[in-house]
Amino acid sequence: MSKQNNITEKISLRKCVGCQKLFERTSLIRIMSEKSSGNILIEPEKKHYGRSVYLCKNEYCLKNALKKNKLSKSLKKKISDTNLEKIKGYFKAS
Ligand SMILES: [Zn+2]
Numbered sequence: 001m002s003k004q005n006n007i008t009e010k011i012s013l014r015k016c017v018g019c020q021k022l023f024e025r026t027s028l029i030r031i032m033s034e035k036s037s038g039n040i041l042i043e044p045e046k047k048h049y050g051r052s053v054y055l056c057k058n059e060y061c062l063k064n065a066l067k068k069n070k071l072s073k074s075l076k077k078k079i080s081d082t083n084l085e086k087i088k089g090y091f092k093a094s
Contacts, residue, residue, distance in 0.1 A: 016056045017055060017061075017065045018060065018064040019056060027057070028057070029042065029056070030043055030053075030054055031053050032052035033075040034050040040083040051076060053074040057091070066084075
Protein backbone atom coordinates (compact mmCIF):
# COMPACT_ATOMS: atom_id res chain seq x y z
CA MET A 1 0.00 0.00 0.00
CA SER A 2 1.85 3.05 -1.16
CA LYS A 3 0.41 6.51 -0.84
CA GLN A 4 1.15 7.29 -4.45
CA ASN A 5 -1.19 4.61 -5.73
CA ASN A 6 -4.05 5.98 -3.71
CA ILE A 7 -3.62 9.40 -5.18
CA THR A 8 -3.54 8.10 -8.72
CA GLU A 9 -6.81 6.25 -8.22
CA LYS A 10 -8.58 9.32 -6.96
CA ILE A 11 -7.94 11.37 -10.09
CA SER A 12 -10.85 10.64 -12.36
CA LEU A 13 -10.05 11.00 -16.01
CA ARG A 14 -12.63 11.65 -18.67
CA LYS A 15 -12.33 11.70 -22.42
CA CYS A 16 -13.11 14.83 -24.37
CA VAL A 17 -15.42 14.01 -27.30
CA GLY A 18 -13.79 16.79 -29.32
CA CYS A 19 -10.14 15.76 -29.25
CA GLN A 20 -10.47 12.24 -27.76
CA LYS A 21 -7.82 12.96 -25.15
CA LEU A 22 -8.05 12.19 -21.46
CA PHE A 23 -8.19 14.98 -18.92
CA GLU A 24 -9.00 15.41 -15.28
CA ARG A 25 -12.72 15.60 -14.75
CA THR A 26 -12.47 19.07 -13.21
CA SER A 27 -10.87 20.63 -16.28
CA LEU A 28 -13.64 19.52 -18.62
CA ILE A 29 -17.14 20.81 -19.24
CA ARG A 30 -19.86 18.28 -18.65
CA ILE A 31 -22.86 18.25 -20.94
CA MET A 32 -25.72 16.04 -19.91
CA SER A 33 -28.92 14.76 -21.42
CA GLU A 34 -31.18 14.49 -18.40
CA LYS A 35 -32.94 11.16 -18.26
CA SER A 36 -36.32 12.23 -16.94
CA SER A 37 -36.88 15.42 -18.91
CA GLY A 38 -34.58 14.96 -21.88
CA ASN A 39 -33.19 18.44 -21.31
CA ILE A 40 -29.65 19.27 -22.23
CA LEU A 41 -27.81 20.52 -19.17
CA ILE A 42 -24.41 22.13 -18.99
CA GLU A 43 -22.44 21.43 -15.82
CA PRO A 44 -25.46 19.88 -14.07
CA GLU A 45 -25.76 19.60 -10.33
CA LYS A 46 -25.30 16.22 -8.75
CA LYS A 47 -29.01 15.61 -8.34
CA HIS A 48 -29.45 15.23 -12.08
CA TYR A 49 -29.13 11.85 -13.65
CA GLY A 50 -28.53 11.05 -17.28
CA ARG A 51 -26.05 10.36 -20.01
CA SER A 52 -23.22 12.83 -20.16
CA VAL A 53 -20.28 13.76 -22.32
CA TYR A 54 -17.21 15.82 -21.56
CA LEU A 55 -15.58 18.54 -23.57
CA CYS A 56 -12.50 20.70 -23.18
CA LYS A 57 -13.29 24.28 -22.44
CA ASN A 58 -12.43 25.56 -25.90
CA GLU A 59 -14.29 26.20 -29.11
CA TYR A 60 -12.00 23.98 -31.13
CA CYS A 61 -13.15 20.86 -29.30
CA LEU A 62 -16.76 21.98 -29.42
CA LYS A 63 -16.60 22.49 -33.18
CA ASN A 64 -14.90 19.15 -33.61
CA ALA A 65 -17.57 17.40 -31.57
CA LEU A 66 -20.37 19.06 -33.51
CA LYS A 67 -18.80 18.53 -36.91
CA LYS A 68 -18.91 14.77 -36.72
CA ASN A 69 -22.12 14.70 -34.71
CA LYS A 70 -20.17 13.20 -31.85
CA LEU A 71 -22.07 15.17 -29.28
CA SER A 72 -25.49 13.89 -30.23
CA LYS A 73 -24.17 10.39 -30.87
CA SER A 74 -22.59 10.19 -27.43
CA LEU A 75 -25.69 11.56 -25.76
CA LYS A 76 -27.88 9.32 -27.93
CA LYS A 77 -30.07 12.29 -28.54
CA LYS A 78 -30.56 14.86 -31.25
CA ILE A 79 -29.55 18.27 -30.01
CA SER A 80 -32.07 20.96 -30.85
CA ASP A 81 -31.04 24.36 -32.21
CA THR A 82 -32.04 25.97 -28.94
CA ASN A 83 -29.79 23.66 -26.96
CA LEU A 84 -27.03 24.07 -29.47
CA GLU A 85 -27.12 27.83 -29.04
CA LYS A 86 -27.08 27.35 -25.29
CA ILE A 87 -23.98 25.18 -25.49
CA LYS A 88 -22.23 27.51 -27.94
CA GLY A 89 -23.08 30.48 -25.77
CA TYR A 90 -21.60 28.78 -22.74
CA PHE A 91 -18.32 28.17 -24.53
CA LYS A 92 -18.16 31.72 -25.81
CA ALA A 93 -18.88 33.20 -22.43
CA SER A 94 -16.13 31.29 -20.68
ZN1 LIG B 1 -10.74 18.34 -26.20
